[in-house]
Amino acid sequence: MPRILLTLLLLLTSAVALAQTPEERGLEIAKEADKRDTGWGDQKSSTRMVLHNRHGQTSIRKMHNRSLEVIGDGDKSIIIFDQPRDVKGTAFLSFSHAVKPDDQWLYLPALKRVKRISSNNKSGPFMGSEFAYEDLSSQEVAKYTYKFLKNDTLDGRDVFVIERFPAYKHSGYKRQIAYVDKKMYQPLKVIFFDRKNALYKTLYFKKYHQYLNHYWRANTMQMVNHQSGKSTELIWESISFKNGFNDADFNRNSLKRAR
């Protein structure tokens, strides 16, 4: 009798597992990835961006960033530009949101002016690079709807392959295919399709390091634009956590004196 019960129970659980749709499985992985990347608090970093054009010419951007984790919404961040020299001291404040437009302000040091930016520009290029603003803002579960495609391997690592569809209506993408490492729950590669569903860009995450014994951060992100032949590398030169930032470090006042 107990054996029958056990068999029945087993059958039932596998039936439940089978009943999980690819959408549910995709969402489950996204939630797990989000859970594992929650609690980092704040982060300070210096980055270098290398822009490559079709003819092999490069130009360099340098900036430093501060961000504050906001649980239940997108993060707050300030980016201060260091190079090219003409934008040195220009600072960008953003409160990112999953589905609605981000709140954004730009500080222009020559005029001492803080300008609000109308914020449907998530799909626009960041600093003339192949990264769009939406590629760089914080990854929230609500940003997409998901569909699990398959288990696979990429460069010898086990990955989940997930298709995701932006929830934000002004996104520059119709869909993305993400290759998520099964150990880190972090993406190794994302393929972007434009609004006409044509292959657009591929983003590679390289040189992952673990911080605070928990959080994984890629040291290099490389975005290749298949349509224009251009590419951009975003390289983290330094990164630190537990800087003691709070909301007061991310407002119009702090933007004006951000260095």
Place this chain on the structure above:
Amino acid sequence: MKLFSILFLILPVLTGTVNAGEWSGSVVLQGQLFNHSPLFQNQPGNNLSLSISPEYYQGWQNDAHSLTIEPFFRLDANDPERTHFDLREFIYSVNRDTWVFSVGVGKVFWGVTEAQHLVDVINQTDLVESLDAEDKLGQPMLHLSLIRDWGTSEFFILPGFRERTFPGEKARLRTSPYIDSSQSQYSSRNGDKHVDYAFRYSHTKGNWDYGFSWFYGTNRDPGFTGGTDNNGQPVLIPVYSLMHQVGLDVQLVSGNWLWKLEAIHRRANGSNYNATTSGFEYTWVGILGSSYDLGLITEYLYDSRGNLAPTLFNKDILLGTRFVFNDTASSEVLLGVVIDPDQHEYLYLIEASTRLNDNWKLNVEARIFSGLNPSSPIYDLRNDDFLQIEFQYYF
């Protein structure tokens, strides 16, 4: 000021954290090409000029204390009035989460609109720099900001008045007779020593940014009276009076739209007037599937003094189009026109810039004055359509 400079010198020693400050800045070579021959005697054909603005910054204790020094110098080939030096900034700040206190010579910007900056009254305009009045002279100030969840309150004490700069006799883009600022007059008994006061409250709530401001002191905008210079030539003499001003600036962001309003009520010389700038900026990101952005700017400028207003803008409309190319050179072009619908006057403007390499930038600007009436305050500029080209080197 002497006391402050001593303070600046000993401060790094006191804090014991002397690390080298940072230098940055730029040098600009500027050429101005005028399309018509000058109207008045002593005015040049074209013009060439060089300016330098280095900036020094030193922070201590993680920027809890900071010192910013920004001198500015321009050398002009023709106009001795435009050859000038200014200390844009020489300011020491104590920065905390809930308050900031600054003392020295500083620069402050208030407002949201593009065509003119009505509420922005702390700094005097350095008008010899540009007709657009965007360049400002450094203002001596004590400035305290209190930063709270419910908004930011700022208190200013402004000792020492700065006179507006005006193009001299040997310049284009001037009135006739020219303005002789060496004979400036004041209605206050204290002359340029009147201590001015200002207050501003500003806050951001959701999609709204708003500010309320109050100012009492010497009017940055002078009136004029007739006179003669040393050579017996007729001149206009600036007259500075005291004023009270309250101002409001509001901005709403809604999708691709930015809605803007600036309004002031000013009392000066026993009379009152109101002025507003209101309008919108619409940004179309990625026009027609490209990576270009297109911005449309419309602003309506109103001054209750009507045609008596000593300003370009009494009932005018600004229409502007901004193209942002989002390329590696950060190229941008702004095309605009200020229209006076009653007088059928048009002021066309072009502003464009592109980065040549990591250190060099090219700026191009043009102004065309069309249909100016003899009653216009800028009638004397009718032959001064110009193209300005700047090569800017950043260090």
